[in-house]
Amino acid sequence: MTNHPSVLVTGATGTTGSRVVGRLVALGHDITSAARRPADAAGARGIRFDWHDARTFSAALGGVDRAYLVPPVGDPGPVAVMRPFLEQARAAGVRRVVLLSSSAVPVGGPGVGQVHALLADGLFEEWAVLRPSWFMQNFTGRHVHAESVREEGVVSSATGDGKVGFVDADDIAAVAVRALTDPVAPNTDLVITGPEALSYQDVAAVMARISGRPVEHRRLTYEQMRDRLTVAGIPGEFAAMLAGLDRSIAEGAENRVTGTVERVTGRPPRTFRAHVERAFAECGRGAAPKA
Known part of the structure; x- marks a missing residue:
């Protein structure tokens, strides 16, 4: 085991991937930063990578022994393209894989839950599956919720009064880096x-207090939420799945908090209020945050 293993990060320009790259570079690791539109980051080698183009797999896997995997966005059945990649990664000498999944998707469940099952069944000796709750960045970044807050002062959902343990992407990245670099792999889901x-x-109330402008929660039915997401450009099957997750939230499926961030990283996770305050401070209090 080397002190600085080489790590592949897919989705390297995305919400968690970019943060994982930055943290690994700061720790001195050799990083391959893979994305459909790659860009060299300071200390990382950018390459083109597309889950739906197997010709990009070999270059991504060259010389790496660990991988952070972000499934293809919007694909309701990612196992079809991820299984061949995982088998090629194992043959190429990748020893540890950390997969980004969701708290809403159990092992063997729909979508990325099928990929989770491959890892849990022993495809790699060293592995972890990250199952974060919904991102705080959904309300301050590039997301349909954030756009509606900026443009309408509205958060629309079919979640009713259901609660969610929203998590900051920086905290997800911190856990991911420990899962990738700790001497002993978690070999479980987190x-x-x-x-x-x-x-x-x-x-909505927190965002209104911090921004100084009205923000309200608009309650939608499952069908209304599905159609709203479809109009926003999300493929129909994936929009239906997301609206269904809203309905699950309304039924209490995400009303929980865990101690994972503090247990793994040694510090408590960021609160939603602190996240929003930071986002507004970075863009100026008079404007809605964009990232």
Whole structure:
């Protein structure tokens, strides 16, 4: 085991991937930063990578022994393209894989749950599956919720009064880096949440207080939420799945908090209020945050 293993990060320009790259570079690791539109980051080698183009797999796997994997966005059945990659990665000498999944998807469940099952069944001797709750960045970054907050002062959902342990992507990345670099792999799944469970009404109230402008929670039915997501450009099957997850939240499926962030990283997770305050400070209090 080397002190500085070489790590492949897929989705390297995305919400968690970019943060994982930055943290690994700061620790002195050799990083291959892989994305459909690659860009060299300071201390990382950028390469083109596309889950749906197997011709990009070999270059991504060259010389790496660990991998952080972000499934193809919007694909309701990612196992079809991820299984061949995982088998090629094992043959190429990758020893440890850390997969980004979701708190809403159990092992063997739909979508990325099938990929989770491959790892749990022993495809790699060293592995972890990160199962974060919903991202705080959904309300301050590039997401349909954040756009509606900026443009309408509205958060629309079919979550009713259900609560979620929203988590900051920086905390997810911190857990991911430990899962990738600790001497002993977790060899389990890690459910990652923030420190408190909030309803979407709570979220709207926090954003209103900090921004100084009205923000309200607009309650939608499952069908209305599905159609809203479809109009926003999300493929129909994936939009239906996301709206279904909202319905699960309304039924209490995400009303939980875990101690994973503090247990793994040694510090408590960021609160939603602190996240929003930082986002507004970075862009100026008079404007809605964009990243």
